[in-house]
Amino acid sequence: MSRPVITSIDDLKRLYRRRAPRMFYDYCESGAWTEQTFRENTSDFSDIRLRQRVAVDMSDRSLRSTMIGQDVAMPVALAPVGLTGMQRADGEIKAARAAEKFGVPFTLSTMSICSIEDVAEHTSAPFWFQLYTMKDQDYLRRLIERARAANCSALVITLDLQILGQRHKDLKNGLSAPPKLTPKTLADLATRWSWGLEMLGTKRRGFGNIVGHVTDVGDPASLMSWTAEQFDPRLDWSKIAQIKEMWGGKVILKGVLDPEDAKMAAKMGCDAIVVSNHGGRQLDGALSSIRMLDPILQAVGGQTEVYLDSGIRSGQDVLKALAMGADGTMIGRAFVYGLGALGEAGVTAALEVIAKEMDTSMALCGKRDIRDVSRDILMVPEDFSGRWQAP
């Protein structure tokens, strides 16, 4: 079968939709409640326009940059995405390998299918590990030790999911890993045979960082059960400081969407924050990440690196975030579409599409080095962030 021509992230999404079981497509392609924040994360990027410049030397362009001091081929990291190994067999390993070959960071979720050890064994570049804080302190400590033993180069602590936002489709579909075999899922899987064949060929079908490492959980296949029973709803700044100390290495705080919280995060001495609303999956009605970026950058005043995720579907979106002042970005769904569509090659295709779009747009805005882009390549509506600022 010849590979389809991929020219955009949307191409990958269409293929992904055909190939992945409905339950996992829905899990990825949904936001909390009305999905307002999920939609606006993407649509708000189109309110920002680019300034076309001409008669500027466009040779020798570079997208290279650094994130937390690491050299990157472009400032785009793969975000932590739970259940990636259900989108495609061994999905985390495939995505991590694509990221490594491309030269961008990969972040492994606590809620991954492939375990920390498994990903470490199948890659050679150190990856980042995303931590959800758990009630069980022993388990939390062991998770951190496992990430250290696997040579992870940063701990990404996610702050916006102590309790799970409601996505209607997951409840209606009975989301679980592996899927429970009901008449509805069987009918769907019958049309997704290549997914099923690959899945039969792997042993990695449960939550690899958790199953076998903790006891006393109602339903070990259910994300909802894990979250409700294990995640620590009492997480606060003092606990974050303890975890930071326990880890002792680079720390990225993910899920910051308010200037006050950003100031706290910077004061703690973290290496970076990720301006994020979890891709619109948690607090529906929150503003998009791109609208909150400017007030957060002002609050932080250069004390820590500031990354942005939520809503990025193109290289132009990345360029806009960087030109607004972000030091880097993360992509979630954009790489999952690629993985579900074409496996490792699809993640590479997603990264290539983003790089190409970023490079061409940067050049047409009159810039040759991604580290030189700034606000002057953008046309931003006057009230883009201001109209919404909290008192």
Ligand SMILES: Cc1cc2nc3c(=O)[nH]c(=O)nc-3n(C[C@H](O)[C@H](O)[C@H](O)COP(=O)(O)O)c2cc1C
């Ligand atoms: C299917 C899915 C699962 C996710 N799982 C996690 C997770 O386990 N840990 C985490 O910190 N963020 C998780 N996120 C949030 C992403 O890390 C990231 O913030 C979000 O995807 C960015 O938005 P985008 O998908 O529009 O790029 C998940 C996102 C999606 C779409």
